[in-house]
Amino acid sequence: MSRSSKVVLGLSVLLTVATVAGVHLKQRQDQQRLRDGVIRDIERQNRKKENIRLLEEQIILTEQLEAEREKMLLAKGSQKT
Numbered sequence: 001m002s003r004s005s006k007v008v009l010g011l012s013v014l015l016t017v018a019t020v021a022g023v024h025l026k027q028r029q030d031q032q033r034l035r036d037g038v039i040r041d042i043e044r045q046n047r048k049k050e051n052i053r054l055l056e057e058q059i060i061l062t063e064q065l066e067a068e069r070e071k072m073l074l075a076k077g078s079q080k081t
Contacts (some may be wrong), residue, residue: 001009
């Protein structure tokens with residue numbers, strides 16, 4: 001093999017290895033980004049469920065408070081008469 005063909009072969013191998021390594025690294029980055037996105041989505045869903053639960057709890061407490069206020073107003077009204 002001539003010297004120039006060895007150089008060309010070496011460069012070809014080097015470029016091929018660099019391309020394969022680059023593609024591999026890009027795939028790993030994409031997979032990690034996808035995993036991070038899935039984790040963020042799960043966390044967002046959990047926060048949404050917790051917020052809904054808290055909102056429902058607040059609604060129940062508000063209804064109880066309003067019922068107690070109504071009872072107090074009725075009790076005060078009956079005491080005056």
